[in-house]
Amino acid sequence: MQAFEVNFDGLVGPTHNYAGLSVGNVASLKNADQASSPKQGALQGLAKMKALSDMGLKQAVLPPLERPDVYVLRQLGFTGSDAEVIKQAAEQAPAVYAATCSASSMWTANACTVSPSADAADGKVHFTAANLSNKFHRSIESPTTSRVLSAIFADEKYFAHHQPLPLGDHFGDEGAANHTRFCNAYNSAGVEFFVFGKYAFDNNKPAPVKYPARQTYEASQAIARLHQLNPNKTVYAQQHPDVIDAGVFHNDVISVGNQDCLFYHENAFLNTEQVLNDLQTAFGDQQLHFVKVPAEAVSVEDAVNSYLFNSQLVTLSPGHMAIIAPGECQENDNVRQYLEAVVAQDNPIKEVKIYDVKQSMRNGGGPACLRQRVVLNESEIAAANQSVFITDELYATLSAWVEKHYRDSLTEKDLADPQLLVESRTALDELTKILNLGSVYPFQL
Numbered sequence: 001m002q003a004f005e006v007n008f009d010g011l012v013g014p015t016h017n018y019a020g021l022s023v024g025n026v027a028s029l030k031n032a033d034q035a036s037s038p039k040q041g042a043l044q045g046l047a048k049m050k051a052l053s054d055m056g057l058k059q060a061v062l063p064p065l066e067r068p069d070v071y072v073l074r075q076l077g078f079t080g081s082d083a084e085v086i087k088q089a090a091e092q093a094p095a096v097y098a099a100t101c102s103a104s105s106m107w108t109a110n111a112c113t114v115s116p117s118a119d120a121a122d123g124k125v126h127f128t129a130a131n132l133s134n135k136f137h138r139s140i141e142s143p144t145t146s147r148v149l150s151a152i153f154a155d156e157k158y159f160a161h162h163q164p165l166p167l168g169d170h171f172g173d174e175g176a177a178n179h180t181r182f183c184n185a186y187n188s189a190g191v192e193f194f195v196f197g198k199y200a201f202d203n204n205k206p207a208p209v210k211y212p213a214r215q216t217y218e219a220s221q222a223i224a225r226l227h228q229l230n231p232n233k234t235v236y237a238q239q240h241p242d243v244i245d246a247g248v249f250h251n252d253v254i255s256v257g258n259q260d261c262l263f264y265h266e267n268a269f270l271n272t273e274q275v276l277n278d279l280q281t282a283f284g285d286q287q288l289h290f291v292k293v294p295a296e297a298v299s300v301e302d303a304v305n306s307y308l309f310n311s312q313l314v315t316l317s318p319g320h321m322a323i324i325a326p327g328e329c330q331e332n333d334n335v336r337q338y339l340e341a342v343v344a345q346d347n348p349i350k351e352v353k354i355y356d357v358k359q360s361m362r363n364g365g366g367p368a369c370l371r372q373r374v375v376l377n378e379s380e381i382a383a384a385n386q387s388v389f390i391t392d393e394l395y396a397t398l399s400a401w402v403e404k405h406y407r408d409s410l411t412e413k414d415l416a417d418p419q420l421l422v423e424s425r426t427a428l429d430e431l432t433k434i435l436n437l438g439s440v441y442p443f444q445l
């Protein structure tokens with residue numbers, strides 16, 4: 001049976017804002033306190049989804065979470081009506097309040113890790129929502145994310161859902177941002193590649209010193225166990241601590257893989273040669289394409305500023321891949337020149353397509369952060385919720401929905417407006433009907 005990579009992009013939420021919440025993420029800190037545009041952000045994201053769908057790729061959408069999270073604020077001791085909770089929190093603990101307002105669920109690469117049925121011993125598609133332990137504002141995402149995933153992939157015959165790993169630094173898990181899969185055709189068993197930032201249970205191993213390593217080796221191993229992966233087809237690699245300290249907070253800021261191709265920066269991994277050998281051994285007889293970007297052509301700093309590697313690498317026809325890159329790649333001379341050169345070389349990357357996702361980029365999220373890849377065969381696609389797949393009609397409906405409900409501009413002051421919660425809930429309630437999700441948000445339960 002044929003299988004496809006389906007990209008599930010996150011819709012930018014109605015409270016999209018820049019609050020400088022992610023230490024180690026250069027863009028997040030640099031753009032703190034700038035005004036954001038939720039409307040522009042959501043429309044930019046939708047335009048990318050539509051473009052990929054128009055290329056003949058399978059494209060779907062994941063809804064944003066409800067923000068501000070007044071339930072977490074209540075857990076932290078704020079009381080009264082929702083408006084009172086918001087007012088107290090914004091006045092008494094503005095930083096905590098800002099964290100509960102983040103629309104960070106838009107980066108669905110971090111929502112979960114997914115293993116296709118071809119890789120799992122029980123023949124089911126496995127999902128583990130990421131605990132996102134390292135950042136408070138993200139650690140509160142998983143309960144609703146889990147409900148959304150279960151609402152879309154409900155049929156237990158095909159889909160297995162696991163709880164997030166235990167919270168805390170030891171099992172810090174950032175989802176698919178640190179996970180890539182290599183395969184021949186999408187329906188064949190693949191090699192699952194887990195990249196981690198540090199060993200949590202061994203302090204003698206190398207680790208970054210300036211910025212946090214968000215994903216641990218032990219977390220990656222736990223996911224592989226839960227997903228019933230074949231150990232011979234599972235490869236682990238440590239991200240180079242120096243690149244984490246240079247602002248590469250997830251592996252998808254320094255490498256991206258698709259089918260038989262790994263596009264990576266030469267400084268991405270510790271023990272690179274070993275990593276490439278392990279991948280090739282697990283992959284088998286067929287040759288993997290390792291497209292190495294030398295530091296001489298593109299420095300780590302250029303990679304972090306342009307988000308060259310936070311591109312999507314998609315297959316348009318057999319052996320013909322395109323890089324879906326953010327506009328910032330055109331603004332950086334080294335990166336632009338490199339991209340012009342790479343498509344002329346002997347490798348599967350034949351095209352570069354540029355999209356404007358600036359609203360997301362200012363928080364450190366490029367095209368790859370905005371999507372979760374779910375490989376599904378025809379039966380699994382048929383068993384999933386059909387209302388989340390992008391068609392011309394759904395694109396038009398969602399664009400009109402954004403135009404109706406989203407604000408043009410949002411500043412820190414606006415976040416304290418209790419009316420924003422009312423607006424968001426009204427919008428999300430309508431969205432769950434459009435996407436046929438049932439009740440997934442706390443205010444609906």
Ligand SMILES: NCCC[C@H](NC(=O)CCC(=O)O)C(=O)O
Binds near residue numbers: 018102110138364
């Ligand atoms: N995969 C991209 C994730 C980007 C995300 N940024 C943020 O949460 C920034 C939010 C802010 O600073 O307002 C992060 O660092 O996890």
